[in-house]
Amino acid sequence: MSIGGRIMASQLTIGIVIAAALADSINPCVFGVLIFLMGYMLTAFKSKARLLIGGLIYIATVYVTYFLIGLGILSAAYSANLTNSLYMVAAVIAILAGILEVKDFFWYGKGPSLQIMPGGAERIKKYTYKFSKFNDKHPAFNMVLAVGLGVLVVFVELPCTGAPYLAIIGLLASGEYSNGVPLLLFYNLIFILPLLVILGLVYTGKASKQLEAWRKKHRGLMRLFIGIFLLALGTYMFWLAS
Incomplete structure (x- = not known):
């Protein structure tokens, strides 16, 4: 990357950070898993107050885990002097991912798509089902479960x-x-803000089934928005590097 590109790229605007975080958080994958977990927590916790606490613990865990992953990648790139390589790889991945996201607006789920790890959704449901039985004898374990699920979901x-x-x-x-x-x-x-909104909706009485129906109805538009943004961001990164 040229020195000029390095100077410009270092002046990353708050607007780009906000837009990227929102594009990241409104992904149908994130919404789908969270809506499922909120439905589970509402049943398992037996009260809205405990749902709120458990949901906040889950979201806080997502925040910390996601941050530590990003910090680890950033630190490793600096330590290994691979910042330029990371930049170019990230730009290429942004464009390729953008193409796949836009594709899903027209042909959702057909052909290559960005999706959670194979078997990830089934694994999450399997663990929540197993833990739900344990919770009958040890209700306080729900809070520990919220932490474990937060870490698991981020990686999945x-x-x-x-x-x-x-x-x-x-x-x-x-x-x-x-x-x-x-x-x-x-x-x-910024990434966790939409998660807090969903938690608030479930807490105030919005059924998880209604939210899931809304997600399925609008998931194509979500993918389109994310795809256009990623294409623009990847192109912008290549322009900075030129």
């Missing part, structure tokens, strides 16, 4: 949701490390 969803995050990490790697860490924290704060 990464193949489906990670492209915007990787692109931002690539941009951050082109600047100073000390500037990148606060922006990673901010990115993940």
Whole structure:
């Protein structure tokens, strides 16, 4: 990457960070898993107050786990002096992922698609079912379960949701490390905002089945928005590098 490109890329705007985090968080993969878990928690926790606490613990775990993954990638790139390589790989992945997302607007689920790890959804349901039986004897275990599910879901969803995050990490790697860490924290704060909205809707009485119906109805548009954004972001990154 040219020195000029490095200077420009280091001046990553808050607007780009916000847009990428929102594109990341409105992914149908994220919504689908969270809606399922909120439905489970509402049944398992037996009260809305405990649902709220468990949901907040789950979302906080997602925040911390997602941040630590980003920090690990960023730190490794600096330590191995691979920041330029990470930048270019992230730009390529952003464009390829964008193409697949746009494709899903027209032919949803047909051909190659960004999706959670194979068997990931079944694994999440399997673990929640097993833990639900244990919860009958030890209700407090629900809170521990919320932490475990938060970590599990982040890793299961990464193949489906990670492209915007990787692109931002690539941009951050082109600047100073000390500037990148606060922006990673901010990115993940924006990332969890839609999750908090869904939690609030379930807590105030919005049925998880209604939310899932809404997700399925609009998932194509979600994919289209994410795809257009990723194509624009990847192109922008190549332009900075030129």
